[in-house]
Amino acid sequence: MLERHHLAIIREVSRQGTLTEAANFLCLTQSALSHAIKKLEQSIETQIWIKEGRTLSWTQAGKSLLELAERILPQFEYAEELMQQYATGHRGNLRIGMECHPCYQWLLKTVSPFLDKWPNVDIDVKQKFQFGGIGALLSYDIDLLITPDPILQKGLHFTPVFDYELVLVVNNKHHLAREKTIEPEQLITETLITYPVTTERLDIFSQFLLPKNCMPHKHKTIETTDIMLQMVSAGRGVTALPSWLIDEYVERLSLSYVKLGRKGIHKHIYIGMRETDIAIDYIHDFMKQAKMKVLLNE
Amino acid sequence: MLERHHLAIIREVSRQGTLTEAANFLCLTQSALSHAIKKLEQSIETQIWIKEGRTLSWTQAGKSLLELAERILPQFEYAEELMQQYATGHRGNLRIGMECHPCYQWLLKTVSPFLDKWPNVDIDVKQKFQFGGIGALLSYDIDLLITPDPILQKGLHFTPVFDYELVLVVNNKHHLAREKTIEPEQLITETLITYPVTTERLDIFSQFLLPKNCMPHKHKTIETTDIMLQMVSAGRGVTALPSWLIDEYVERLSLSYVKLGRKGIHKHIYIGMRETDIAIDYIHDFMKQAKMKVLLNE
DNA sequence: ATGTATCAATGAATTACATTCATAGTTTGG
DNA sequence: CCAAACTATGAATGTAATTCATTGATACAT
Secondary structure: OOOHHHHHHHHHHHHHOOHHHHHHHOOOOHHHHHHHHHHHHHHHOOOOEEEEOOEEEEOHHHHHHHHHHHHHHHHHHHHHHHHHHHHHOOOEEEEEEEOOOOHHHHHHHHHHHHHHHOOOEEEEEEOOOOOHHHHHHHOOOOOEEEEOOOOOOOOEEEEEEEEEEEEEEEEOOOHHHHOOEEOHHHHOOOEEEEOOOOHHHOHHHHHHHHHHOOOOOEEEEOOOHHHHHHHHHOOOOEEEEEHHHHHHHOOOOOEEEEEEOOOOEEEEEEEEEEHHHOOOHHHHHHHHHHHHHHHHHO | OOOHHHHHHHHHHHHHOOHHHHHHHOOOOHHHHHHHHHHHHHHHOOOOEEEEOOEEEEOHHHHHHHHHHHHHHHHHHHHHHHHHHHHHOOOEEEEEEEOOOOHHHHHHHHHHHHHHHOOOEEEEEEOOOOOHHHHHHHOOOOOEEEEOOOOOOOOEEEEEEEEEEEEEEEEOOOHHHHOOEEOHHHHOOOEEEEOOOOHHHOHHHHHHHHHHOOOOOEEEEOOOHHHHHHHHHOOOOEEEEEHHHHHHHOOOOOEEEEEEOOOOEEEEEEEEEEHHHOOOHHHHHHHHHHHHHHHHHO
């Protein structure tokens, strides 16, 4: 059967001109090369070259094998390089799952320098999971999970990356802007804007409104943070977002924020990963950068 | 090192879904396959797939190897098919050298049915040789040589394919058209049209005119037989061509031909080839068809 | 739960194969 | 015509692939 090995010999013979030289370049004895070619010629029942005196003249079969070699060998070599990169973690595809909508802004900041540092690592962000974020992690749909709900499970590893406070965002001139803290009951008359996900996944509902059996007057969903805050700024409603996120908009838009309840809603965000992946260079580095980013922000 | 073998395993596992099935399809034991993959994984220091329970989930490295396999294996397989065709003579490139200008017409007739019969064999016709036709044959520039001058030499094989008589072609109304035979002296006043090759290679010179130290009044060269005969028909000169070639034009053009000398000039055309090539199917068949063609013509 | 069939991994034994060694035959150029 | 360079070949060797026999898992049915 035609093997990579044979093609390597053929290419090297073509480059060096003599079998002996080619054998040297391939770290083989001349004998080994001679045997190998003889065997190949027997198996394909065709000669590859014909020797007239000391010069080789290539048969048509030989020429087409040479073409094949020039075409295919680089692909083998490239593949091995690639494997090397995968092995050392210098190449890969980092698929990040998000179970924390407002963290998207934070992620963008972390991703950008990461992409510069790891030009061979691509990043995918996924937000929908058939069997939840943990399921996606376990079934190798994603490699990292950004989530407020770490789950102690063998094979998985969670690292806290940052804490933030969820606050109520209102227009400057909104009457609630004057409050120091607000209670669930004060939202009954308000229009609440959130991301379009189920209420269980919205802390403003699960940790604030629902425990007190309160519901806002109206509930609107908007996909993007920018538009959401434009709406709030225009007085069309209120929303709940991390406080640090608002700090960035407060200059451009006339916004204020208020603590939710006397103690405030404090969230802890974790990055989850498979334990087996901890050793992968770029994943390790991503974690490191993620934590640093947080320090800079605080 | 990454081998064809590994790619074959990877592709088959992807197709069959389980290692055991893949091993069966590859005529290997499950154990052999398992060992092979383990070894490959060690050499590239990366896993190809990860087993969760009984299902395989492919790693990125594995996926890229699978892509490589799907891309490369067909090329190996095609190459082997090709070698098979070369070996059995069902594919090739028949390079024909011509040392006999007027034979071109004859060659065309032989080539046409040959191309139909051997769709995988291409034909090249060459007419210029740095070291002569024999040299071209010996240095593998051509595979067949059509020539009037066979040379007994070891390694070469010549077969006579057809005989013809070289005749003087003239316009119907030309005064020479009434002669039964003509002698060199009668051409001294004529315009002679030939192919544009050296006079040594023109029999009308080497075998007819020069032995008697005669030269035509004028010597014109024309590349194509058609135009040449148009010129003769128009009374612009005379030419020397095989008699059978004239038979085909005599109806359309007002031509006659006359024997050159009392005995006429009789030529024997041979096909020369390397002895090693006699066994090649399509070459053998070309010879057979070449001879048949002649019989039909006569 | 429990048993069974299927699948994969492993180590040791075996076999097949590639490679080397030693040598002899060719070709080339001085 | 000889020496140097190149190639082919058979036998010996060493290495690597394959098999065998076995065990450990997993999935599925009862």
